[in-house]
Structure formats: C-alpha cells, structure tokens
Amino acid sequence: MEPVRSASSWHDLANPHRFRRVAGQALPWLLAAALGFLAAGLGTGLFLAPADYLQGESVRIMYVHVPSAWLALGGYAGLAIAALAARIWRHPLADLAVRAVAPVGAAFAAVCLATGSLWGRPTWGTWWVWDGRLTSMLVLFLLYLGVIALIHAFEDRMRGAKAAGILAILGVVNLPVIKYSVEWWNTLHQPASIRLSGSSIHAEMLQPLLLSATGFALLFAAIVLMRMRALIAEQKRAMRQLRRAALAG
Amino acid sequence: MGGLSLLVRLVRRDLARVAARPGEALLPPAFFLLVAIVFAFALGPEPALLARSAVAVLWVGALLASLLPVAGLFAADAADGTLDQYAVRGIAAETVALARMLAQWLVLGLPLLLALPIAGALLATPPALLLATAPRFAAGTLGLAAVATAAGALMVGARGGGGLAALLAVPLALPVLVFGAGAAGEGEAAGADRLLLAAALLLAALAPLAAGAALRLARG
Numbered sequence: 513m514e515p516v517r518s519a520s521s522w523h524d525l526a527n528p529h530r531f532r533r534v535a536g537q538a539l540p541w542l543l544a545a546a547l548g549f550l551a552a553g554l555g556t557g558l559f560l561a562p563a564d565y566l567q568g569e570s571v572r573i574m575y576v577h578v579p580s581a582w583l584a585l586g587g588y589a590g591l592a593i594a595a596l597a598a599r600i601w602r603h604p605l606a607d608l609a610v611r612a613v614a615p616v617g618a619a620f621a622a623v624c625l626a627t628g629s630l631w632g633r634p635t636w637g638t639w640w641v642w643d644g645r646l647t648s649m650l651v652l653f654l655l656y657l658g659v660i661a662l663i664h665a666f667e668d669r670m671r672g673a674k675a676a677g678i679l680a681i682l683g684v685v686n687l688p689v690i691k692y693s694v695e696w697w698n699t700l701h702q703p704a705s706i707r708l709s710g711s712s713i714h715a716e717m718l719q720p721l722l723l724s725a726t727g728f729a730l731l732f733a734a735i736v737l738m739r740m741r742a743l744i745a746e747q748k749r750a751m752r753q754l755r756r757a758a759l760a761g
Numbered sequence: 762m763g764g765l766s767l768l769v770r771l772v773r774r775d776l777a778r779v780a781a782r783p784g785e786a787l788l789p790p791a792f793f794l795l796v797a798i799v800f801a802f803a804l805g806p807e808p809a810l811l812a813r814s815a816v817a818v819l820w821v822g823a824l825l826a827s828l829l830p831v832a833g834l835f836a837a838d839a840a841d842g843t844l845d846q847y848a849v850r851g852i853a854a855e856t857v858a859l860a861r862m863l864a865q866w867l868v869l870g871l872p873l874l875l876a877l878p879i880a881g882a883l884l885a886t887p888p889a890l891l892l893a894t895a896p897r898f899a900a901g902t903l904g905l906a907a908v909a910t911a912a913g914a915l916m917v918g919a920r921g922g923g924g925l926a927a928l929l930a931v932p933l934a935l936p937v938l939v940f941g942a943g944a945a946g947e948g949e950a951a952g953a954d955r956l957l958l959a960a961a962l963l964l965a966a967l968a969p970l971a972a973g974a975a976l977r978l979a980r981g
Contacts, residue, residue, distance in 0.1 A: 599974070654932040661928050665919035674978050675915050679929060682911060682971045686933055689960055693936035696956070697943060 528605060532744045535737045542737065546730035553724025561720050570634045573627050574717070579725040580624035581645075583732050584652060587617025591659065592684035595677030605740075607673040610680065611663055612739035616732055618656035624649055644698040648691050655683045767852065771860030772867075779868050789826035790872035796822035797880040808885040815884035816894060816945040820938050822880065823898065824931070827869055827905035831926035834861065834913025839979055848980060855973030862910040862968055869909075870902035890945060897941050897957055904937040904961030907968035914972035917979035936960040 557575035564571035591613045598606035628646055629639045640646070659676045666672035779786045800818045804810055838844050847857050877898060881891040912929040919925060937960055944953035 651932050651935060654928070658928045658932060661921065661925050662915060662919065665916070665921040665925055667920075671918070671978070675919070675975060678971050678974050678978070679915055682933065682967060685967060686936075686964075689936050689963060690932065693939040693956075693960065697939045 542734040549727030557720035573631045575724045577627040579728040580620045584621035591680045595680045610673045621653040644695045775864035790876040793822040793826040811885040815886040820942040831913045839917045854976040858972035859969040866906040901941040904964040907964035908934045911968040911971045914975035
C-alpha cells in the first residue's frame with residue numbers, strides 16, 4: 513500500500529487549485545532562472561561572441577531568432593501533447609494548457625518571422641524570401657492562428673479549447689506533409705541563392721545560443737504557467753458569479 | 762444494416778438535400794469562375810501571361826471555392842437534431858463525417874470539373890495542359906473536401922463564419938495546392954501526381970476521424 517503515496521502526490525497536481533498554488537510557488541524561481549539564462553546568453557551573444565566573417569554584426573540576431581524558431585516548433589508539439597492528454601484523460605487542466613500555450617507559441621513564431629525578416633534584409637538584401645524554412649515557419653504561424661481563432665470562436669472557451677485541440681492534433685499529423693510540400697515547392701521553384709547553414713556553427717557562437725535558448729524556453733514555461741494560473745482564476749470567478757446569480761434568482 | 766449500405770444511404774441523403782437547393786450547389790463553381798475572371802482582369806488580357814498563370818489561378822480558385830460551404834456544412838444538422846438522431850441510432854459520428862466528405866467531394870468536384878474548361882478558356886490555357894489538370898482536379902477536390910469537412914465539423918456552434926473557415930482550412934490544404942499546381946510546373950512534375958494523390962488520400966483518411974471527434978464534441 514505504501515508506494516501509492518508517491519504517485520498520489522503527483523496526482524495531487526491534477527487538482528486545478530492545488531496546481532495554481534504550486535505553480536505560483538514555482539513561478540518566481542522559474543522567472544529568475546529564465547532571466548539569468550537570458551542575461552548570460554544574450555549578454556555574451558550580443559557583446560562578447562565574435563561577429564560572423566561573412567554577415568558581420570547582423571549575425572547576432574541569431575541569438576533571438578533561432579531560439580524562437582525552436583520554441584515555436586516545440587510549442588506546437590506541446591500544444592498537440594496537451595490536446596492529446598485532454599482527449600485521453602479528459603482532464604480540464606490539459607484543455608487549459610491548450611489555451612495557455614497557443615498564444616505564447618504564436619508569439620514566438622511571430623518573433624521568429626520578424627527577426628528572420630530583419631536578418632534577411634542585410635543578408636539576402638530583401639525582407640522576405642520564400643526560403644523553405646521561412647515558409648514552413650509562416651505555415652506554422654498560420655496553424656497557430658487557426659487554433660487561437662477557434663478557441664475564441666466559442667462563447668464557452670473550454671469548448672473552444674477542445675475543438676482547437678482536435679485541430680492541433682490534425683495539424684501535427686499533417687505537419688510532416690506540409691513541411692515536405694513546402695520543401696518540394698521550394699526546390700521546384702527558384703532555390704534560395706544564399707544558405708545560412710554554410711558551415712557548422714563555431715563553439716563561441718554555440719554557447720551563447722544554447723544559453724539564450726534555455727532562457728527563452730524557461731520564459732516560455734513561466735508565461736504558460738502564468739497564463740494557466742490566470743485562466744484558473746478566471747474560471748473560479750465565473751463559477752462564483754454563476755453561483756451568486758443562482759442564489760439571487 | 763451493413764456499413765457500406767449505411768454509408769451509401771447517408772451519401773444519398775446528403776446529395777438529395779443538395780439537389781433540393783441547387784442554387785447553393787452552383788455557388789462554388791460560379792465562385793471558381795469568378796476567381797478566373799478577376800485574375801484575368803487583374804493580369805490583363807495578354808494570352809501568354811494568362812496561360813503562364815492559368816494552372817495556379819485554377820488551383821487557387823478551387824481552394825477558395827471549397828471554402829464556401831465550410832461554415833454551413835454541419836450547421837443545419839446540428840441545429841435540427843439530425844446529428845443527435847444519428848447518434849441515438851448508433852451511427853458513429855465518423856461515419857456521418859465520412860459520408861459528408863464523400864458527398865462534398867461529388868458536390869464540389871463534379872461542378873468544378875464542368876467549370877474547368879470554361880475557366881481554362883478564359884485564362885487561355887493550352888488544351889493539353891487543361892486535359893492534364895482535369896484528373897488532378899478530381900484527386901485534389903477529394904483533399905479539399907476532406908479539409909472542408911474537418912473544418913466544418915470543428916466550426917459547429919462557432920461564431921466567425923468565412924474568415925474562420927479560411928484560417929482553419931488553408932494551412933491544411935496547402936499540400937494539395939502545392940502538388941496540384943506544381944504538377945504542371947515546367948520541366949519537372951515527375952512524381953507530383955503521386956504526391957498529390959497521396960496528400961489527398963491522407964487528408965481523406967484523417968479528416969473523418971477529426972470531424973467525427975468534433976461532431977461528438979458539438980453534441981456535448
């Protein structure tokens with residue numbers, strides 16, 4: 513009978529209010545760690561790391577651009593996992609996670625596109641090229657927008673989150689096909705004249721990149737936790753109002 | 762009742778409902794022709810330029826036309842309790858979705874195939890190219906119908922109408938557009954037809970599952 517205890521303490525987190533409390537306790541640490549890693553990664557990346565021999569100083573935008581790309585992709589995977597968990601275990605926290613992750617992932621995809629565009633101007637001489645990876649990120653951004661729009665298309669946001677979860681799962685299954693079609697399309701038409709992945713990345717650049725990626729990932733997690741806490745509080749308030757209205761009526 | 766005969770009956774019911782209101786069924790092909798016409802107006806009347814853009818315009822037109830019925834695809838059945846009736850009779854939501862997808866394929870695909878020569882003539886498309894595009898349209902509209910079915914089921918009870926339908930459907934339909942239009946690309950196209958068919962079949966396999974889950978969700 514004893515081993516059950518350890519499992520149940522993990523299970524306790526499934527209670528939304530307990531989750532809110534534990535998340536609230538973890539948040540300051542998470543945020544502090546995120547800011548620490550970001551300061552270290554961006555500090556060394558922006559000021560200490562060497563400039564690229566081809567691209568000059570503009571290469572430093574990579575320390576924001578590449579982590580955003582990773583997190584936009586990882587965020588969509590997280591979205592699909594949360595949606596799958598919501599479908600399998602029908603747990604309200606998983607639906608909340610879908611609602612919490614979607615705008616954050618979309619924001620990172622938008623940052624990735626914006627920094628990519630800013631980076632492209634000095635490197636490629638244009639704000640936008642239909643490069644395979646840029647195009648894939650654009651489609652991922654559109655998938656995010658669809659999920660967000662579907663959540664908000666319903667009066668009951670939890671109902672919207674469930675529908676959006678189905679869309680996210682459908683999207684993740686289709687993602688390889690979409691990605692392949694974008695690459696196929698890209699080779700069919702004019703291939704990008706300059707590729708960024710010409711040489712393997714130097715260690716002096718890799719280190720700040722990994723630090724800032726860790727920082728951004730922790731920031732992503734912290735924002736998601738904050739959003740989940742806010743959504744739980746919002747639900748609690750709505751319930752209280754309903755109860756009050758029922759008592760008054 | 763066997764699964765197949767049930768499916769056939771559901772498809773026939775869907776088709777009968779469309780036949781009762783032929784005006785709605787004519788909307789997508791009319792819209793498809795409209796896209797060809799506005800592109801011609803925007804590009805100018807030069808035949809060489811029109812012919813170069815023709816296949817791309819035809820596929821964009823097909824994609825846009827397939828979006829028209831999305832918002833209302835399951836709305837009536839959800840509102841009048843038909844979906845509940847199906848569920849009470851033990852018909853799986855996935856079967857309902859599969860039937861709707863097949864009916865949508867016929868309702869979208871056949872009129873588009875009939876409109877294809879007209880749109881092709883408007884865009885000065887070479888006959889050989891138009892002839893090669895027809896079977897691709899047949900396969901591509903299956904993929905488009907699949908995406909429309911999934912998006913339509915997800916939108917039951919949602920606000921937002923056409924804009925939301927486009928946002929849900931377009932990213933999923935991109936492979937159909939890419940392989941369909943790309944199959945006519947100059948110099949290449951080897952394998953594109955098979956890729957188009959594969960993308961359409963994959964969507965056709967996945968969409969009823971997603972749509973079924975969405976319909977069960979809509980019933981609450």
